Amino acid sequence: MKNIIVGVLTLSVIALMVMTAMRGPAFQGGEAATVIEDMGSRTAASTQTSKPVAKDDRAIEEDKLKALRDKAGNVGGFKVSKDYKSKCASCHGMNGEGIIGPRLIGLKGEVVYQQLLDYKAGRKENMIMKGLLMNLDQEQLKMFADEIGEFEAKAAAVQ
């Protein structure tokens, strides 16, 4: 007899739990809660109507930023030397696609080498490039030139 009472009690408790769980929102305020929630979102919406443009602008900015990041990091997406990355990529792009410095992809190694020599010697005048190359010897210039000369083939290989 005791067992039966305990069993019935347990069952009814479980049944109650299932019922409340199924009703869901009733537990958190039922209909009234939905109305309040609605009002909340409406007031939130009305306070936001004053600057929907700013929001759009931000979204556009974010898109632009993402595009820039993609451009800086993924064009071609091939690996470059540590030296190129640290000394040249900030201006010429991770893969030589060009940022504030001109695009380097597609230049032949010999051409790049000649230009680097010219910048270093001051035959081609550019303070930025000259300053950068001042402490690099011809062998290092040749290495950069050879690497840049291979950019086009490398970019083609990953696409």
Ligand code: HEC
């Ligand atoms: C601070 C920015 C900056 C960095 C860093 C930089 N460059 Fe430049 N580079 C420039 C600018 C600006 C020009 C364009 C100069 C001109 O008008 O002659 C240029 C031009 C060049 C050119 C000539 C391209 C052409 O088509 O005329 C080559 C080649 C080059 N850089 C290679 C390098 C290499 C290699 C490195 C790394 C050792 C490097 N640059 C680092 C800014 C930079």
